[in-house]
Amino acid sequence: MIAGLERPDAGRVTISGEDATGLAPRKRGVGFVFQHYAAFKHMTVRGNIAFGLKIRKRPRAEVRARVDELLALVQLQPFADRYPSQLSGGQRQRMALARALAVEPKVLLLDEPFGALDTRVRGELREWLHRLHDEVRVTTVFVTHDQEEAMALADQIAVLHEGRIEQVGSPRELYDQPKTPFVMSFVGAAAQLGDRWVRQHDLDLRLEPAAGAFEARVERIARLGFEARIELQLADSGTVWAQMTCAELDRLELERGATVWVMADRARVFAGD
Amino acid sequence: MRKLALRTVALGYLALILLGPLSIVFWRAFEKGFGPAWSAVTTPAAMHAFQLTLEITAIAVPANTIFGVLCALLIVRHPFPGKGLLNAFVDLPLALSPVVVGFALFLLYGRTGWFGSWLSSHGIRVLFAMPSMILATAFVSIPFVVREVVPVLREIGTDQEQAAETLGASQWQVFRRVTFPAIRWAVAYGVVLTTARSLGEYGAVSVVSGRLAGQTETATLYVSDRYENFDIVGAYAASVVLALMAIVVLLTMNLLRPKEGVH
Amino acid sequence: MRRVSPFGGLTLGVVVTYLSLIVALPLAALVWQSTKSGATGFWQSLTSPEAVAALKLTLATSLAVALVNAVAGTVIAWVLVRDEFRGKGVVNALIDLPFALPTIVAGLTMLALYGPRSPIGIDVAYTRAAIVLALLFVTLPFVVRTVQPVLQELDHELEEAAESLGASNWQTFSRVVFPNLLPGILSGVALAFAKAVGEFGSVVIITGNIPFKTEVSSVYIFGQIESGNTSGAAAASVLLLAISFGVLLLIGALRHWTTRHHA
Numbered sequence: 015m016i017a018g019l020e021r022p023d024a025g026r027v028t029i030s031g032e033d034a035t036g037l038a039p040r041k042r043g044v045g046f047v048f049q050h051y052a053a054f055k056h057m058t059v060r061g062n063i064a065f066g067l068k069i070r071k072r073p074r075a076e077v078r079a080r081v082d083e084l085l086a087l088v089q090l091q092p093f094a095d096r097y098p099s100q101l102s103g104g105q106r107q108r109m110a111l112a113r114a115l116a117v118e119p120k121v122l123l124l125d126e127p128f129g130a131l132d133t134r135v136r137g138e139l140r141e142w143l144h145r146l147h148d149e150v151r152v153t154t155v156f157v158t159h160d161q162e163e164a165m166a167l168a169d170q171i172a173v174l175h176e177g178r179i180e181q182v183g184s185p186r187e188l189y190d191q192p193k194t195p196f197v198m199s200f201v202g203a204a205a206q207l208g209d210r211w212v213r214q215h216d217l218d219l220r221l222e223p224a225a226g227a228f229e230a231r232v233e234r235i236a237r238l239g240f241e242a243r244i245e246l247q248l249a250d251s252g253t254v255w256a257q258m259t260c261a262e263l264d265r266l267e268l269e270r271g272a273t274v275w276v277m278a279d280r281a282r283v284f285a286g287d
Numbered sequence: 288m289r290k291l292a293l294r295t296v297a298l299g300y301l302a303l304i305l306l307g308p309l310s311i312v313f314w315r316a317f318e319k320g321f322g323p324a325w326s327a328v329t330t331p332a333a334m335h336a337f338q339l340t341l342e343i344t345a346i347a348v349p350a351n352t353i354f355g356v357l358c359a360l361l362i363v364r365h366p367f368p369g370k371g372l373l374n375a376f377v378d379l380p381l382a383l384s385p386v387v388v389g390f391a392l393f394l395l396y397g398r399t400g401w402f403g404s405w406l407s408s409h410g411i412r413v414l415f416a417m418p419s420m421i422l423a424t425a426f427v428s429i430p431f432v433v434r435e436v437v438p439v440l441r442e443i444g445t446d447q448e449q450a451a452e453t454l455g456a457s458q459w460q461v462f463r464r465v466t467f468p469a470i471r472w473a474v475a476y477g478v479v480l481t482t483a484r485s486l487g488e489y490g491a492v493s494v495v496s497g498r499l500a501g502q503t504e505t506a507t508l509y510v511s512d513r514y515e516n517f518d519i520v521g522a523y524a525a526s527v528v529l530a531l532m533a534i535v536v537l538l539t540m541n542l543l544r545p546k547e548g549v550h
Numbered sequence: 551m552r553r554v555s556p557f558g559g560l561t562l563g564v565v566v567t568y569l570s571l572i573v574a575l576p577l578a579a580l581v582w583q584s585t586k587s588g589a590t591g592f593w594q595s596l597t598s599p600e601a602v603a604a605l606k607l608t609l610a611t612s613l614a615v616a617l618v619n620a621v622a623g624t625v626i627a628w629v630l631v632r633d634e635f636r637g638k639g640v641v642n643a644l645i646d647l648p649f650a651l652p653t654i655v656a657g658l659t660m661l662a663l664y665g666p667r668s669p670i671g672i673d674v675a676y677t678r679a680a681i682v683l684a685l686l687f688v689t690l691p692f693v694v695r696t697v698q699p700v701l702q703e704l705d706h707e708l709e710e711a712a713e714s715l716g717a718s719n720w721q722t723f724s725r726v727v728f729p730n731l732l733p734g735i736l737s738g739v740a741l742a743f744a745k746a747v748g749e750f751g752s753v754v755i756i757t758g759n760i761p762f763k764t765e766v767s768s769v770y771i772f773g774q775i776e777s778g779n780t781s782g783a784a785a786a787s788v789l790l791l792a793i794s795f796g797v798l799l800l801i802g803a804l805r806h807w808t809t810r811h812h813a
Contacts (some may be wrong), residue, residue, distance in 0.1 A: 017453050039452040046453040052446035066454035106425040109449075117454055282457070289719070290633055297629040298641070300622050304686050305644060311662035311669065312655075315773065350568075358565045367562065375798055376573050377809040381741065382794035384748025386768040387787040390775055391576035394583045396783070400580055425572050482647075487652030489766065490750035494775060507654045507751070514755060523662070533650035540650075541643045 017044045024034035045114030051106045051127040053098035060094045064189035084112040104135045122154040205254035214257035218277035227275035316523035327524040336509035344485040349425040355432025363440040380427050389494025414495035423491035428484040431539040432477030476543045485537040584784040595785035603762045604770035612746035613654035615685040619742045623693025631701040648690045653751025661756045684752040693738035700734040733808040737801045744797040
């Protein structure tokens with residue numbers, strides 16, 4: 015919708031303060047990077063990157079200089095004359111990014127750009143994109159389902175749920191002051207105790223009863239190296255996962271079947287939930 | 288053992304139905320030597336017939352190619368009411384008797400037809416002349432470009448086209464620089480099929496042409512005319528020329544086929 | 551959300567106009583003509599003894615040809631996909647020859663081997679067997695070309711899985727392979743049937759067109775046009791048109807059914 019490929023049922027799209035709702039995609043100045051690359055298969059890497067400039071009928075020398083610059087930026091100089099089918103997924107996505115940047119868009123739109131890549135390549139590209147963004151400095155909209163990716167990259171995050179924006183804010187705001195249970199459980203692991211929501215690592219397990227504590231039984235303990243996760247069967251009903259360091263787990267000397275009391279002092283209650 | 292049996296059955300069938308008869312045609316044509324065959328296909332009537340066939344093909348094929356590409360774009364990229372009906376009409380020539388095609392044109396452009404009286408009062412001859420033969424040929428060869436291009440368009444999807452749009456390309460630029468390069472082999476394959484069908488059209492043209500020797504006689508009509516006049520060498524010699532054209536078509540088809548889905 | 555469609559009304563206009571001019575209008579004229587003589591006249595034309603005899607012969611030979619094709623086409627496709635032998639590429643290319651070869655040449659071709667001057671002493675000219683032979687020639691590619699791609703796509707693992715579960719060769723074929731091929735075979739057979747029903751060029755020479763004996767419907771229609779019996783020709787033409795539409799609908803339904811099956 016931002017790129018103009020789909021029309022909104024209602025509302026407006028403004029880019030740099032200008033209403034772009036009725037504008038054709040080619041007039042919007044939005045650089046779009048697609049999840050599945052949308053590489054022009056019959057053109058080389060160089061041809062792909064030069065496409066937008068050629069459409070604008072820029073002088074040949076200028077096109078070449080700009081493409082060389084972008085090839086260097088996305089580190090694809092050695093592959094300039096290859097076809098997309100001869101590139102890896104990560105390389106194709108870097109090419110798509112250079113292609114979108116070539117026309118100096120007002121907004122860069124990345125639609126789950128790393129969605130089709132394996133975890134290791136994703137991590138590398140994320141770091142690289144972060145550095146690139148510092149160099150290029152163009153407003154970038156990054157669509158992702160991976161909250162870690164969003165938290166690591168973004169200045170501002172908008173959390174969408176069932177077609178609505180649940181909350182907009184910095185990663186820190188979303189984490190510390192979530193407005194809805196969905197946001198809370200989306201940006202970090204959360205547990206529900208009655209009408210209260212709490213971060214898993216904020217659950218305080220005690221071996222004796224205490225005021226306001228929930229009684230629970232330890233169902234399972236998973237040690238993940240530095241941290242451990244404990245599945246608790248609440249006496250009332252339902253299960254929650256608690257998170258703590260392994261050192262703390264050892265201090266408590268918890269075992270399967272043990273009875274504990276769960277305190278949730280830093281829990282939040284959401285209105286209308 | 289089972290494989291060998293199946294192979295024997297398959298190749299035996301092909302030999303009986305296809306290869307045997309075809310080789311006899313070549314043999315019959317050159318039975319009395321190369322000379323008579325050559326002079327049979329170089330008579331003025333024969334030359335004229337082949338020329339007419341080529342002229343008709345040269346008009347019908349480009350028209351159907353442009354139509355085919357547009358129609359495929361419409362079917363794949365532009366859902367609209369009546370798409371099913373459009374599909375049915377495009378496929379119809381594959382299943383309809385060419386005689387019926389010719390007869391339908393005959394009725395439309397004949398003296399008492401809807402267009403016939405108006406056209407004849409304006410001195411335009413359609414029936415028993417080139418225009419009706421072109422129409423008949425275009426009718427029977429309409430499906431091929433559409434049918435080749437539609438699946439390829441479906442497969443490439445709209446991602447590349449959308450990417451081009453966001454990069455500032457106009458609709459025409461998107462088509463010329465992105466869509467067309469992606470479908471060009473399918474178009475080429477469709478053009479070859481259309482050409483083959485156009486060169487070989489017989490039934491529809493024989494109804495609308497009036498079969499006037501030296502005037503409205505195409506290559507295929509010439510073959511049947513020679514046969515009916517007991518000029519066996521002439522009939523077989525012209526057949527061999529048409530068969531050679533068919534073989535060229537086959538070779539082109541096989542050159543183009545591996546190129547499909549190259550990327 | 552609405553997708554922004556990249557193709558405007560112009561394309562739709564061009565496509566619909568072209569298709570109307572070339573295909574729809576002539577067919578409308580044909581249907582119009584057939585209604586002129588009223589329901590009784592139409593029925594009388596349709597059921598004249600010669601027309602009925604021609605239709606019966608057409609349907610019987612087409613059905614026979616479709617059935618032979620179902621078996622032979624599947625065997626040939628199987629051999630072309632699963633067997634390896636020298637010259638397979640050439641054989642594969644030749645399958646399309648009947649499509650590329652003009653039908654009138656196809657008729658002459660069959661006559662050359664199975665006619666009066668047959669070098670192998672088989673003369674079926676002017677008999678019903680000749681019709682079947684000619685139709686087998688022109689319909690050869692249909693089943694082969696619809697079954698071949700399905701067979702190529704068919705996962706070998708499927709057959710291996712069946713065998714590992716203790717199925718015999720025949721059981722593997724009849725229960726695993728054949729059900730997968732069936733839609734392809736059926737649509738190929740349907741196309742071959744439609745082509746056979748309307749075939750003209752290849753049968754007109756080899757059969758001699760003896761009414762009540764070797765005259766098929768398309769040849770009958772041609773004769774009626776020549777002798778000026780427009781309403782007789784129109785009635786039979788409309789019937790062939792209906793059969794073609796019916797077959798296309800059937801193929802469309804088959805395609806719909808398979809895509810749903812695989813989704």
